[in-house]
Amino acid sequence: MQFELTKEYIENLKELIELNKEDVIKQSLVDLHSADIADILEVLNTKEAMSVYLLLEGDTASDVLLEIPVDDRRRFLAQFPSDVIARQYIEFMDSDDAVDVISELPDDKKEEVIAYIDDEEQAEDITELLSYDEDSAGGIMAAELVAVNENWSVQICLKEIGRQAEDIDEIYYVYVVSDNEKLKGVLSLKKLIQYPTQTLISNIYNKEVISIETHGAREDVAQMMEKYDLVALPVVDNEGHLKGRITIDDVVDIIREEAEKDYQMMSGITGDVELSDSVLSITKVRLPWLLIGLVGGILGAFVISGNEGALERIPNMVFFIPLIGAMAGNVGVQSSSIVVQGLASGANDFQSLTGKLFKELGVALIVAFVLASLILIFNLMFNFAGSDGNLAYIVSFSLFIVVIFASLFGTFIPLFLNRLKVDPALATGPFITTMNDIFGLLVYMLIAQFLF
């Protein structure tokens, strides 16, 4: 039932391309979903992909264009003049998709393409949508929707829906508006089908409609649609006029992207990459954080060399340098990631900053006590510290302090970043981990130097 992309399929297709069998290729693609065709294009080289792409009909071609990765799309579109882009591709798209594609074009080409759009209403919609911040509700909404007047009857509505729905893939909800286009409520198609045709819309629509303003943040869009289980969210301007709607497929993309961003931040990668990308592009997203790690390592070297006295007096201290550093890093990442997940889910907790830090202190005290005790028992039992009698106590005491500090630091930093409107996930990245490492080392050295 579902198409499966196999190595054989691709080899066969490459042969057909080689032999220029356009009709056979066309025939083999006709039953495929645009997402599958996009997958096929992705494993072909650019020349092969282009020759297959040019065989697609307008509607399918524009759907496929929307499914391929941004970079490929840019490369594809660079090959076409503005009028072809407008008339063969943009014309078949919903306004939100059209806006995405147009905003990826070079600046001079943007206006040219818009000028070539023959459907004036579509051109206007696109120009308006382009004016919104792309991370706001206005920037991700589509202008296409089905709206009916509150004073109409079911019969007029059904007729009107049939007309308006021609341009729209999926209806989901019918929005009810007042005479001056203000959003009043929502109506399900189910209800329209169930009620007699002479029923007035005003008697059957649901007034409890959840909407967002055009300047709302895209994270809020995702949170609202997820929380209230919506498949479409209407967008209004600050006077309540209905401007567009956001559908669930966009939200799924937002959720996926936000999760990937946080994930990449924690793994020290600065952008989207896949295993199939080139060696250079993978290197480019990996080097920056590694360089920061390198600087951190050099700072660590300074911390140790600056406290050489302690090491000369207690040479076996060196054994536990990796342990102290690693534990500081691990504890800090745990603390930060719990905060980051909490902030991302938008959970309401009414705990003050001090309240949060006090709770974290509670957790940290238990964790620090358990870890410090275990390493003390180990050191005393196996006499690992050798002749440095105090080392066992230095290690445990340092670990205790370091765990508590890293916990509080790891909790505080993302909350602090969030207040500064900086992405709190930054706190889970290598920068803070590196700082925790170095600080842990410093604590260890200073305790050995001055307390024992």
Added chain:
Amino acid sequence: MQFELTKEYIENLKELIELNKEDVIKQSLVDLHSADIADILEVLNTKEAMSVYLLLEGDTASDVLLEIPVDDRRRFLAQFPSDVIARQYIEFMDSDDAVDVISELPDDKKEEVIAYIDDEEQAEDITELLSYDEDSAGGIMAAELVAVNENWSVQICLKEIGRQAEDIDEIYYVYVVSDNEKLKGVLSLKKLIQYPTQTLISNIYNKEVISIETHGAREDVAQMMEKYDLVALPVVDNEGHLKGRITIDDVVDIIREEAEKDYQMMSGITGDVELSDSVLSITKVRLPWLLIGLVGGILGAFVISGNEGALERIPNMVFFIPLIGAMAGNVGVQSSSIVVQGLASGANDFQSLTGKLFKELGVALIVAFVLASLILIFNLMFNFAGSDGNLAYIVSFSLFIVVIFASLFGTFIPLFLNRLKVDPALATGPFITTMNDIFGLLVYMLIAQFLF
């Protein structure tokens, strides 16, 4: 428009509860969405929450029950006898939600509750759904859907839909089946509205329907619905009979959960926690991986003490112990997380394992060369190594080897785990990072010991 939960609201509500003002409380909740009521209950204590919950009407009460976290739901339901659970809550739920709630009950209560369900069809549906693996398509689907026969006319369909849709919140798609209930295609409500009433369904339905079998994995459900932008996915048995459908809100939950699982794995947390959870439950999910980190630190101590000869000969080696360990860990996590993200997105790449490792080797060679050169320049310029002339070369050479090893290891392990059907995200967790740390240390020590 949207309800906002404030501290004042909660304080006011707590006072009303204290004063037993049931009518006022009821009135204040009547316009709220069940998700908002659930949020309110979550910040009250158990006794307060229960007294508010008991004021809710059947339909709202069962919606709210579905919105509160699993633990709270379990605690709530423990207070009710089986017949109340069946008749006041389960009765109002879709079969997939009912199954979720029932499977959370203690074993002896499960059958009791099912026996008390008055609607025989619902009881049958629930019993069937409970028989599927909860991580399979069958385990997450709902039995409620709207299906029409391919031989009917639009008019009969509309009537039939009105009847069937009574139990269903949202229709999304109408499924077309043959006389023996096999899934044939799909029909949008939009089309039903647009075509004349005497049109035959067989002439207008879409035969390219995407479906999944009951035993399909839930990750596949999410991937398919995301890829093909579906809001509902029909589920069939292995003979093609239509058994149920999965809606997009479940998929959003799956995507969120999978992302959180991967995120927690990387941050070294073994379960779901929020900042608002108790100190003990937060401690419980954090300690396990920290203990593994502790064992890793102890192994690190053994590696250093086992190679003390090198340290005695080149004492300044100690400066770079943190650097080597941290870089090994950072590089390894980067490599693993790229693989894990690739596997999670189900991207098709046809690269063999050897191909992937070769590409990673390319990246690793560049990264290792850059990092090793930079640290060499630093050491030579600042003469940080002091009198140990060779140390600069030992550090750079070790870093070079360690980066390459950690890259390959970090790429190989998740691919290997995936082949063993173990969650590849395990590779991004503290266990592998700790192993990379220790291995890095060992390489550093051995190179100093034997090569210089």
